[in-house]
Amino acid sequence: MTTTDPLIRVHTNPLSLARSRERIGLITEAARRAGSYVASATHRPVYPAAEAVAALDAFRRPLQDAPIPAREVLAELDAFGSPATVVSTHGRYFGFVNGGTDPAAHAASILAGAWDQNVGGTIMSPAAAVLDEVARGWVIDALGLPSTAAGAFNAGATVANLTGIIAARDALYARQGRDVGRDGLAGAPALRIIVGEEVHASALKALRLAGFGEAQIERVPTDRTGAIIAEEFPTDTDASTLVLLQAGNVNTGASDPFHEIIPGVRERGGWVHVDGAFGLWAAASPRLREQVRGVELADSWATDAHKWLNVPYDSGFVAVRDPRDLERAMAGTAAYLSAADDAPMHRGIQMSQRARAVETWAMLASHGRDGLAELIEGSCAHAQRFASLLTAGGAELLAPVALNQVLVAFGDERETAAVIAALQEDGTTWAGSSVWKGRSAMRISVSDAATTRDDVEAAAAAMLRCWRAVRR
Incomplete structure (x- = not known):
């Protein structure tokens, strides 16, 4: 039985009430365990100990026949899973x-x-x-993109890049009179694809998924920061050209010279897509937006919320200047779906999808413009501090610090690799390796809002301490 109140229908069936209480109790227990995890995470090494990783074998068993009570499942997940996670959210x-x-x-x-x-x-x-509607508008506004642009949340920058590239592909063919939705790609004239030498792997993967092979891709030389050299960029692009530019090189944080490249490409009928997984957010900072000057002139943009916005995984975002181009590529049709409905399924690859925008809305609502800019600028200040501390300790900075990325070498190739290995075992902090212009390097990425000046100084001290130990 239920109440007659049309707004609140409380089920009084004893079995339903018992199940509801059990569910609420389980959720409460999960929240308690989550709180304990957050409280204890700062007391653990950043990367899990070998014993914790080995203990994950507890999960490797055949699926049993009989059910296991949900509370026991949760307890097992916490007991073996929590200690083996990477403490990536505490600075x-x-x-x-x-x-x-x-x-x-x-x-x-x-x-x-x-x-x-x-x-x-x-x-x-x-x-x-x-x-979703409000968060889309806020993201587009914060990034300084055209207010009429269409946007969509998705699983991350790889999907966002793919969405933008498919929209570009179909739009370029439409300008030639070809309807990809009707005619497909078989027999279509080839498009010209231009990227920088430092194009990110996610953009290349998206190109491949969109049907473009390596043989179609032209690479333009980049400078010592990883940005495209504008003078080397082709001036003979046309209406069958798709250009991929980058906001925020994954090693250096540098961005391509948008204001020098985009106008000419678009004037000649081409399409410019910007892969800006993290670097595009420089546009949200009055102090840093000069680094991405002209990025708003592009045709489409891809970025992440789960990087610099510190929104939980996974959350990417794509924006397309002309909403008709995004709709042409992504709108689906079915008897029970309205193609005219401005729904996320008509602006992205997925149909069913979780409400990712809720988290971005909450983050932006709690920070506002000023708080967002402070977050971006704070990460960049920490990166500069890293560079100062490490170079003062004798490390070599391999590229200027543009945003939040720091590339350093500790002596020769062998020493650098040994320092990285020692640091990862030390537990104080965690940084990975990269290769820059043929040099092995430690890459330091600062994108956690929880990072403090003390964290930076402790991490830099650990890096230099590991280097001294390697030299001994």
């Missing part, structure tokens, strides 16, 4: 451009998880649809 993880977890976004993800809304169509969840 001292610098291995990849992994954002931390913004408190408001984290809390919103917990609530959104309870909602469990499918935001593929607006009718599926009015709340999630409105938050």
Whole structure:
């Protein structure tokens, strides 16, 4: 039986009540364990100990026949899973451009998880649809992109790049009178693809998934920062040209000279897509937006919320200047779906999808423009501090620090590799390796809002301490 109240229908069936209490108790227990994890994470080494990794074998067993109580499953997950996680959200993880977890976004993800809304169509969840609409507008506005651009949340910059590239592909063919949705790609004239030498692997993967092979890709030389040399960029592009530019080189943070390249490409009928997984957010800072000057002139853009915004994984974002180009490439049709509905499923690759925008909305709502700029600028200041401390200790800076990325070498190739290995075992902090212009390097990525000046100084001291130990 239920109440007659049309707004609140409380089920009084004893079995339903018992199940509801059990579920609430389980969620409460999960929250308690999550709180304990957050409280204890700072007391653990950044990378899990070998014993904790070895203990993961507890999960490697055949699927049993009988059910296991949910509380026991949760306890096992916590007992063996939690100790073997990487502490990447407490300020001292610098291995990849992994954002931390913004408190408001984290809390919103917990609530959104309870909602469990499918935001593929607006009718599926009015709340999630409105938050998606608002968050899209806020992201486009914060990045200084055209207010008329269409946007969509997705699983990350690789999917965002793929979405933008497919939109570009179909738009370029449409300008030639070819309808890819009707005619497909078989027999279509080849498009010309131009990228910089430092194009990121995710953009290359997206190109391949969109049907473009390595033989179609032209690479333009880059300078010592990894940015395309504008004078080397082809001036004979045309209406069958797709150009991929980069905001934020994954090693140096440098961006391509958008203001020098984009106008000519678009005037000649080509399409410019910008891969800006983290670097595009420099546009949200009054102090740093000069580094991406002209990026708003492009046709499409890809970025992440789970990097510099510190939104929980996974969350990417794509924007396309002309909404019709995104709709042409992504809109789906079915008897029970309205193609005219401005729903996420018509602006992205996925149909069913979680309400990712809720977390970005919460992060931006809690920070505002000023807080967002402070977050971006703070990471960059920490990167500069890293560079100062390490070079003062004798390390070699391999490229100027443009944003939040630091590349250093500790003596020769052997020493650098040994220092990285020693640091990763030390536990104080974690940084990874890279290769820059033929040199082995330690790459330091600062993108966790939890990082403090003390964290930077402790991490730099550990790096120099490991170097001294290697030399001994």
